[in-house]
Amino acid sequence: MERVAIIGASMTQFGQREEWIRELLAEAGIACLEDAGVDPATVEHLYVSNMASGEFEGQGGIMNALAHDLGALPAYTERVDQTSSSGGAGIYAAWRSIASGASDMTLLVGGEKMTHPSTAETTDIIASxxxxxxxxxxxxxxxxxxxxxxxxxxxxxxxxxxxxxxxxxxxxxxxxxxxxxxxxxxxxxxxxxxxxxxxxxxxxxxxxITDGSAALMLCPESVAKEYTDEYAVIxxxxxxxxxxxxxxxxxxxxxxxxxxxxxxxxxxxxxxxxxxxxxxxxxxxxxxxxxxxxxxxxxxxxxxxxxxxxxxxxxxxxxxxxxxxxxxxxxxxxxxxxxxxxxxxxxxxxxxxxxxxxxxxxxxxxxxxxxxxxxxxxxxxxxx
Amino acid sequence: MERVAIIGASMTQFGQREEWIRELLAEAGIACLEDAGVDPATVEHLYVSNMASGEFEGQGGIMNALAHDLGALPAYTERVDQTSSSGGAGIYAAWRSIASGASDMTLLVGGEKMTHPSTAETTDIIASxxxxxxxxxxxxxxxxxxxxxxxxxxxxxxxxxxxxxxxxxxxxxxxxxxxxxxxxxxxxxxxxxxxxxxxxxxxxxxxxITDGSAALMLCPESVAKEYTDEYAVIxxxxxxxxxxxxxxxxxxxxxxxxxxxxxxxxxxxxxxxxxxxxxxxxxxxxxxxxxxxxxxxxxxxxxxxxxxxxxxxxxxxxxxxxxxxxxxxxxxxxxxxxxxxxxxxxxxxxxxxxxxxxxxxxxxxxxxxxxxxxxxxxxxxxxx
Known part of the structure; x- marks a missing residue:
């Protein structure tokens, strides 16, 4: 089985942000595609690591929204939730996607918008x-x-x-x-x-408590070599x-x-x-x-x-x-x-x-x- | 690559249910394991298809809860959200899990508890x-x-x-x-x-608007043959x-x-x-x-x-x-x-x-x- 490579990365400013979740995800996603030199239209699978956009912002369907906002249609897209480890789970999901042959160009974007409710409300969502x-x-x-x-x-x-x-x-x-x-x-x-x-x-x-987003661009190692000599492998x-x-x-x-x-x-x-x-x-x-x-x-x-x-x-x-x-x-x-x-x-x-x-x-x-x-x-x- | 088989299935009664989401998921999960004749302790990956347990019931972490409730620890577990198509996305996630070699015995349980809020509230969650x-x-x-x-x-x-x-x-x-x-x-x-x-x-x-849960037990075809002659293949x-x-x-x-x-x-x-x-x-x-x-x-x-x-x-x-x-x-x-x-x-x-x-x-x-x-x-x- 071919190895899975990482050819690009990005993260937004972490902290208290005015942008809502869709904007934060798009910010990291665009920066990651640029860092990797990847055309969004070539993305086949898009994973979005996020625990609670619905609870924090009443916003569902963020994976479909992000695929649209990035110009990555008709890429397959899915939200991966594993609470605080959703981001790591997203790395694993992207790895399986490539290792199974389902996707080559695979973008992972993780994010959360958390600072706008009260600390008590945020704590309550996490405590659930x-x-x-x-x-x-x-x-x-x-x-x-x-x-x-x-x-x-x-x-x-x-x-x-x-x-x-x-x-x-x-x-x-x-x-x-x-x-x-x-x-x-x-x-x-x-x-x-x-x-x-x-x-x-x-x-x-x-x-x-923090707002922010981060992204990784992944693909099979043979494809990575077409983009760069400087990459990492999972x-x-x-x-x-x-x-x-x-x-x-x-x-x-x-x-x-x-x-x-x-x-x-x-x-x-x-x-x-x-x-x-x-x-x-x-x-x-x-x-x-x-x-x-x-x-x-x-x-x-x-x-x-x-x-x-x-x-x-x-x-x-x-x-x-x-x-x-x-x-x-x-x-x-x-x-x-x-x-x-x-x-x-x-x-x-x-x-x-x-x-x-x-x-x-x-x-x-x-x-x-x-x-x-x-x-x-x-x-x-x-x-x- | 080996083919992915389905060796067991279950669904709960659909309709207006008194049970909350954790109970509905466990009901379908247990029935599916029994239908397939699979010991829960052998489950390696557990996928939970669910859009909005947090929005509907203020309940997060349902995948961890289900792994615990089924006796499937330390199985890897992840919630898959793709809104109304979360269940289909779960089938695809389970397929990738097996096809990548990450997991053999792979359980998929999908569920939602929706009838307890008002129709207006439920519609609002879906409209998001x-x-x-x-x-x-x-x-x-x-x-x-x-x-x-x-x-x-x-x-x-x-x-x-x-x-x-x-x-x-x-x-x-x-x-x-x-x-x-x-x-x-x-x-x-x-x-x-x-x-x-x-x-x-x-x-x-x-x-x-409905409450209910359904489950499928998946594994590589060679493993399926150890359990049954009557199976389906993706x-x-x-x-x-x-x-x-x-x-x-x-x-x-x-x-x-x-x-x-x-x-x-x-x-x-x-x-x-x-x-x-x-x-x-x-x-x-x-x-x-x-x-x-x-x-x-x-x-x-x-x-x-x-x-x-x-x-x-x-x-x-x-x-x-x-x-x-x-x-x-x-x-x-x-x-x-x-x-x-x-x-x-x-x-x-x-x-x-x-x-x-x-x-x-x-x-x-x-x-x-x-x-x-x-x-x-x-x-x-x-x-x-």
Missing amino acids: ITHPCEYKHGLTLPSFAGMTARHYLERFDAPRESLGKVAVKNHKNGVDNPHAQFQKEVDLETVLESPIVADPLRLYDFCP AGVAGATDTHVVHERPDPTVMGGVVESGQQAYEMSGYGPEDIDVAELHDMFTILEFLQMEGLDFADHGEAWKHVEEGRTERDADRPINTSGGLKSKGHPLGASGVAQGVEIYEQLVGEAGPRQVDADVGLCCNVGGFGNCVITTIMEAAA | ITHPCEYKHGLTLPSFAGMTARHYLERFDAPRESLGKVAVKNHKNGVDNPHAQFQKEVDLETVLESPIVADPLRLYDFCP AGVAGATDTHVVHERPDPTVMGGVVESGQQAYEMSGYGPEDIDVAELHDMFTILEFLQMEGLDFADHGEAWKHVEEGRTERDADRPINTSGGLKSKGHPLGASGVAQGVEIYEQLVGEAGPRQVDADVGLCCNVGGFGNCVITTIMEAAA
Whole structure:
């Protein structure tokens, strides 16, 4: 089977945007087609990663609208929803589309418009993905994050500061990402003294609410060569699901979906954790960066905090994590986030990451829906 | 590439249901696994066709919930939305999943819960898929149907009665479908004297608002043989998109997405219209049955009404259409409808259609989103 290549990428400015979802998707889609040098009329399949355009804006049918707006008719189009991991699911959907022979020129656009309702309304839409036996008792995603963080810190004797250092690192990286929502550094003291949200986690342990869109252009490797010599290849991609009821999981510090999807993606790619030069992890909450580092075998169970304390995940160190700024600083427009992770790894692999550039031949994205309810792991490599 | 087989099918009772979306999906999913004799723990990919669980019930994350409820963890799961054609899109997604090698045992469950809000609220959710330049002026899907019907009748000198006969035929078929919302015949006079909705179309030219769910179990043909000798194969499947703005289409009586997806599905399958023994068409409005018959080359342009007048689409005639009762009598729970079309064709091909059984080796489904905005055509054949 022929390998699946990525030949172009784009992301809009993330943050509070005036544009509605259709405009954000079109903005990223047009920029991606231009970046790849692809005529929209040649697009065969168009995937739109989005969780909730209907809930946020009363807008359905955004995939048909986008195909129309891009001039991509009569391309097949479909909306892919996997909550916060819709973007990663879109990468997987685009991969299957090409690998099955259904499509060559395949465009993926992910986006979400979230900042216009009140924080309470937005939180309510997001909370609807958790199990009612939990969320009706106040167990929203931030609550799980707080309890998990407390459990982790106590069980593994990790200092509270180690979580704060995830935020500090990702904000530092975000300064060099012109599309990030927050392009400013924060110091550890600011993180540790910010308002408590879900004890022990504070405001700066959480990603913001964000509008934005991101896109990737994919095709078979033989077709990619007609467009460019500088492309990336999807070496492995897999997804897995964990319990809908979070308290049914045997160990709150183990994300089963991360472990399962990671193992499958490693197996498919032939790479192991030691081969991953750079990674984008789903730091919706700082504690999640630890859990994914461990689930993906970047660190032993209960040891990820030491890697962070030792600075091994900084941009100039062993294995840089979240060079884009992560969800923490870049922002988290649900359907866009997994695609934007892919954009960062693609840019790192083809040498287009500008001031964020690291030395990387193989990169990984881990995109998480819910509190690990759905997880997609994607491994990319630079064209040989 | 190995062929993709269907080894089991189910649908819930369609109609006004007390159960919410999660329960409806689980009901069809469990029944389908039982019908196929498949252990839920062996499911690798689970696709959920659904347009708007968030808009209708404030319920997100239904794919994760269903994987949990079925005992299918850690199966990969994804929600597929293509508005009213989400079910057909789910068939295509399941096909790509298997054809790409990503998954063997692949479960597709489509469903929608729609009857609990007011008709105005439900109509508003559905209208959100049309372009605001049209729906803000009252051009909802029923309006397009009315205008298109008037145009068709005048241009092709077709009698108003021919549209009514579509409703009469489909209701007659629905009497023998124990899962149909309406299991009762209607006579032509009743149709023609029912209240006007969008002139010249009347209440009985429209499908009802419905709750329900349907499911299909798919796998590679070599795996299918381990389960059963009686299975169907997907011979061709394709999707296409038409303009979001309906008035930009060159001819209101030609559904471009039907023509395009039909041609691609015929080409992929090696079959032509003359080979199709039985078909399920998307009769959300009676006029759509004419337009799809013509788009799929079952009839020449402007001639479908004659086939209906001559009774050639009846269950005991040349090419039976909508033996299930169609959306008209069976009901139209958006995400379920395309899957339920597949259920009917599967049952016809494996000889499980009971009193609705016709003699068929090859069958076709055409599932339409919006007013032809997105269309999926699927061609199935009985196992050799």
